Ligand SMILES: C[C@@](CO)(OP(=O)(O)O)[C@H](O)COP(=O)(O)OP(=O)(O)OC[C@H]1O[C@@H](n2ccc(N)nc2=O)[C@H](O)[C@@H]1O
């Protein structure tokens with residue numbers, strides 16, 4: 510185990526994220542879209558075997574961190590409805606602290622922009638950013654693979670954000686193959702409903718036997734989101750958003766919902782779609798990213 514003090518200096522990876530006079534550094538936590546999501550089986554422990562392409566997008570939360578000399582972990586601005594001890598940022602910091610026997614602590618502030626429970630991986634991305642940033646700030650220097658294994662304990666989407674590149678994802682979310690995707694603009698609708706991921710996976714109507722595909726044969730047009738029919742039946746407002754967005758092109762849900770998206774030919778087309786969104790819905794434009802900005806915070 511690393512013997513660590515808060516070595517918040519001398520690391521070139523941190524230079525792009527300078528500290529304020531009060532010692533805070535700001536780090537991005539990008540969202541993801543699932544370009545498709547197939548459920549191909551179920552493990553003995555009930556977790557589902559998935560195949561999906563995960564796409565990083567430029568909608569981001571901001572995580573501010575300030576290393577402490579004592580071992581306390583303090584969340585400065587808890588999210589409404591989330592106990593600070595349940596917040597994935599706090600859980601990520603505690604997990605790394607105990608895993609690596611760290612004697613330092615950290616103060617945490619989160620600025621939320623990614624819709625919660627929207628299937629865009631916000632909580633998982635926040636956790637991944639904390640793991641990546643503290644890997645540097647606390648001088649832990651875990652490898653990318655070790656951080657991904659640790660991150661999986663927090664949630665199935667966390668390893669992807671630590672991997673840091675668009676990927677064909679398999680297993681329960683831990684098997685990753687880099688998959689380059691074209692520069693794309695997305696129009697995204699948030700139906701303002703929260704979908705419970707466990708409730709979707711538990712639903713007996715869920716398709717769990719989609720045939721496995723290989724990345725080489727991947728034809729995104731021939732794919733789907735197997736969680737979508739169940740989410741639509743649980744939350745009719747998702748169906749309304751999907752119907753509205755489908756006027757502009759093929760639209761589908763991301764993850765376990767509730768956000769839905771369509772691919773646009775250009776930024777101006779995405780802007781146009783979002784400008785037409787009716788008042789009772791919320792829409793935004795998202796641009797594809799090729800890489801997580803913190804990807805060099807863990808060694809290969
Ligand atoms: C469906 C996906 C696809 O990206 O995303 P989201 O919509 O949540 O972003 C993920 O696999 C979700 O990941 P995440 O939100 O981290 O889920 P977790 O906290 O790990 O799991 C919540 C619950 O969902 C079920 N679950 C999750 C993942 C999986 N492969 N099989 C499952 O059966 C389990 O019942 C688990 O207890």
Ligand SMILES: Nc1ncnc2c1ncn2[C@@H]1O[C@H](COP(=O)(O)OP(=O)(O)O)[C@@H](O)[C@H]1O
Pocket residue numbers: 588590591595596597598619623624625626627628629630631632633635636706764765766767
């Ligand atoms: N930092 C966090 N950001 C968002 N949600 C969090 C966070 N920490 C814990 N959660 C919990 O995780 C739930 C799902 O979060 P989120 O990642 O936003 O959705 P999804 O898994 O659909 O992408 C939230 O409703 C909330 O209770």
